[in-house]
Amino acid sequence: xxxxxxxxxxxLTFATxxxxxxxxxxxxxxxxxxxxxxxxxxxxHGDVGTVLHPGSVEYDSAKRSYTIAGSGENIWLGSxxxxxxxxxxxxxxxxTADITFLGKGVNEHRKAVLMIRQNLDADSPYxxxxxxxxxxTSLQYxxxxxxxxxEIQADISAPKRLRIEKRGAYFxxxxxxxxxxxxxxxxxxxxxxxxxxxxxxLKRRIEAGRACSHGRRFHAVQRAGNHYGCFHRPARDLRGxxxxxxx
Numbered sequence: 001x002x003x004x005x006x007x008x009x010x011x012l013t014f015a016t017x018x019x020x021x022x023x024x025x026x027x028x029x030x031x032x033x034x035x036x037x038x039x040x041x042x043x044x045h046g047d048v049g050t051v052l053h054p055g056s057v058e059y060d061s062a063k064r065s066y067t068i069a070g071s072g073e074n075i076w077l078g079s080x081x082x083x084x085x086x087x088x089x090x091x092x093x094x095x096t097a098d099i100t101f102l103g104k105g106v107n108e109h110r111k112a113v114l115m116i117r118q119n120l121d122a123d124s125p126y127x128x129x130x131x132x133x134x135x136x137t138s139l140q141y142x143x144x145x146x147x148x149x150x151e152i153q154a155d156i157s158a159p160k161r162l163r164i165e166k167r168g169a170y171f172x173x174x175x176x177x178x179x180x181x182x183x184x185x186x187x188x189x190x191x192x193x194x195x196x197x198x199x200x201x202l203k204r205r206i207e208a209g210r211a212c213s214h215g216r217r218f219h220a221v222q223r224a225g226n227h228y229g230c231f232h233r234p235a236r237d238l239r240g241x242x243x244x245x246x247x
Contacts, residue, residue, distance in 0.1 A: 040066060042200060045085040047072070049122035055083025075111060075130065075140065076149050079122040084115070086200035093199055096163040099131050108134035114164045116171065116199045121145070127171045127189060129164040137162065139173040139186050154185040 039045050040059040047055050047070070055070035070083025095114040115128035123146040130140050130151075135158035138151040154175055161176035172188040 039085055040064070041087065042085040043087045045083065045200075046120070047082070048084050048120055049073075049079055049081030051081050051083075057083070057085045074109070075113060075128070078142075078146050078148055080124075080126075081122065082111075082113075084117075084120070084200055086117070086120075089199045092168070093166040094163065095199060096161065098161045100160070101133055105133050108132065109136075113140075114162060116164065116166055118145075118194060125191075127164070127166075127191065129162050129173045131159070131162060137173075137175065137185070139164075139171070139189065141171070141189050141191075143191070152186040152189070156185060 037044070039057040040061070042057070045055075045057040045068075049072055051071045053071040055068070055072075057069075058067040059065070060067075066085065068083060068085060072081025072083070074080065075082055093116060095116075097112075097114055099112045101110070101112065110133040111130045113128045113130045115126055117126040117128075118124045123142075125142050125144055125147075127139065127141040129137070131137050137154045137156060137159055139154075140149055140151045142149050152173070154173060156175050159175040161180065161182075163174035163176075163182055165172050165174060169190050169192070170188045171191060173185045174182040175185040176182050
């Protein structure tokens with residue numbers, strides 16, 4: 001049995017970079033999630049899906065901070081396009097981050113996401129907690145390869161600290177209140193899991209011609225447990241709301 005594993009990422013920043021729209025002659029690039037060099041605690045990072053401009057991850061070891069920029073149409077429907085900083089994990093997983101967007105952006109549905117994903121294919125099954133530029137926060141998930149994305153919306157707008165948890169076959173979204181206490185923010189999704197999945201943070205922009213970013217603290221914990229991946233069933237409550245002190 002593997003022991004408990006803890007990773008600390010002090011801050012992540014997601015920035016917006018101007019770019020041309022596809023209709024202006026810029027050619028989209030099929031990313032194929034080509035591997036890049038490791039960044040901090042992450043094994044690697046790269047673009048997933050079709051993007052117009054390569055994304056990037058910058059790590060400041062002194063501040064233990066990350067700046068992530070990405071370009072892509074969306075994380076939605078049957079396929080995704082975004083910049084992904086990831087690490088292979090298995091067992092029970094907790095990902096926590098403080099998130100602040102940089103700049104106003106031009107689309108209210110730009111997203112900063114904590115994601116657990118089966119693989120780096122554009123149409124891979126996944127589950128994430130997504131903070132939109134509009135403040136909308138939701139648990140998003142794709143049950144099967146190429147299937148439509150579904151979501152469970154939280155009733156809290158623009159939280160500063162987000163968490164996604166995987167416990168056995170269940171994924172859930174937790175959001176912190178002004179006191180920093182986490183509360184279960186939605187029903188949980190039960191999924192069939194596969195080994196070899198990837199977990200991490202990403203930035204994607206809902207306009208294909210731009211790249212996005214923002215800033216956050218990040219804390220991740222892996223506990224010994226079952227497999228890790230991401231397939232989903234209809235949402236249901238895993239447990240009642242409770243408060244836990246944030247990291």
